[in-house]
Amino acid sequence: MDEEYDVIVLGTGLKECILSGLLSVDGLKVLHMDRNDYYGGESTSLNLTQLWKRFRGSDTPQENLGASREYNVDMIPKFIMANGLLVQTLIHTDVTKYLNFKAVDGSFVYKKGKIYKVPATDVEALKSPLMGLFEKRRARKFFIYVQDYDEKDPKSHEGLDLSKVTAREIISKYGLEDDTIDFIGHALALHNDDDYLDQPAIDFVKRIKLYAESLARFQGGSPYIYPLYGLGELPQAFARLSAVYGGTYMLNKPECKVEFDSSGKAIGVTSAGETAKCKKVVCDPSYLSDKVKKVGKVTRAVCIMSHPIPDTNDAHSVQIILPQKQLGRKSDMYLFCCSYAHNVAPKGKYIAFVSAAAETDNPEEELKPGIELLGPVDEIFYHSYDTYVPTNNQEEDNCFISATYDATTHFESTVMDVLEMYTKITGKTLDLSVDLSAASAAAEN
């Protein structure tokens, strides 16, 4: 260990592993350590034995659930937007070759106690009971505007400066009903609460475009893809990238204490009496808990089931958004279900999650509306965690700390955080868009 590194990365969560990979590819000398004996940190996927150890304090799950190793239960369940930033990062780094993905069967939205499929085709849209006929016409005009909107082409803006006009104003221009706004804002733009309504509309419009582009990409029933064997594969794949480019990996390292010089700059990391020197430290909030502050809490139910979620056309993988207003909450709740079809459970078993930003201290009661949609469950675990953001100034202490994974249903905010950290660490901007077209061109050859 007594060598000098450019960067020491602590924690093998997805964010840290992507950064480790990018930095190694850049030619930096990286040491990557984790206090756990497994990859993934908070964003790992657990087998049944690990799940029991963490939530039941025993390591003997019932035998009728099947083999422990056939389970990969995500601790931070999210889906991947097929055309989103994570996919661009996977292609940019060529990490896709270590992974296999499958489309997610369906995306649903909860309205007045029932769930409805978010239309994925024109035919589904025409048949959908989500809106009345006249409202569909109004909505259609709005979607055409969004589809044609091109940030670089002022002609497509129809005189509206979306960096100034709010989402609320643009919606009112098309005369959309409250239920429609709820549907578009939460089930398509995937906003977690209603704060977006009073912010510039550009972000709202871009999110709807991302949804539509992702939906079109693989012609599936949803805009999402998900890796076989669970999300825990993602940090492992990026860690492999880092290793291939010379990164050194050490798991099961106790303590991992960051050392500072007299001016407060990080100069190394000590574990089990050995110190490795470095110029910069990258880590998740748990490794530098005095340089972060709590900003919220995520609450979640993890369920093992023997059937798909009712009323989802027997989907083997599905997302259901429960918009805040439908539940009288301040932020959305969402359901996420995966199964043996994505190799995260033995044949016939389903893993469902109900998640939300915690608004009370009683997760069981708070998550009830979501859990009721699941039908009978074989097992249920409740799990809450605090979310943190860094408070330090990296220019003063050379520490680069990621934010805790938030309650959003997909990885856009995760990768945004990574890209911002990458820029702070290296002073460079990672251009993903160029590489996306390069990858497509390469695939045609």
Place this chain on the structure above:
Amino acid sequence: MATSGNKNINAKLVLLGDVGAGKSSLVLRFVKDQFVEFQESTIGAAFFSQTLAVNDATVKFEIWDTAGQERYHSLAPMYYRGAAAAIIVFDITNQASFERAKKWVQELQAQGNPNMVMALAGNKADLLDARKVSAEEAEIYAQENSLFFMETSAKTATNVKDIFYEIAKRLPRVQPAENPTGMVLPNGPGATAVSSSCCA
């Protein structure tokens, strides 16, 4: 290479063994041999693909090298995931590397798929004067543990191609259904296909 009527088999092959046993050099010898024209570009030196024709099939190996993650016992579970074959490499001039190879076999039996074809390679067979592990000892161990054993030399190319051929011959001809392949991301219709399908 693939003639019509022949079966095409894709097989992930992982290399395991002590640091310095010669895992990477075995792969380099294999892929830089007479099949070099089919070698696909790689990042780093830890992922190669190589196609071999055996009697009734064309086998495309996806060969995973450890990328150094074995050094501090930090190989990820994904390394073993879906592997159809493994070569466990030791150095015949180093008894400790043979003992480590046995540990890797145990690890594979615990983590890998039960139908995996496992080969034990006693590498550096050109260094006969420095031999510490006898061929008999390795052969007996291999038989007891359902592996096949060969002594190889990446330096002289002895048995290098042969060990991959032998694996290709032993691979089950029916791909296991439990290991489905998903989509390949870069082949998607691309970012330009914008749909107006939502409620249009």
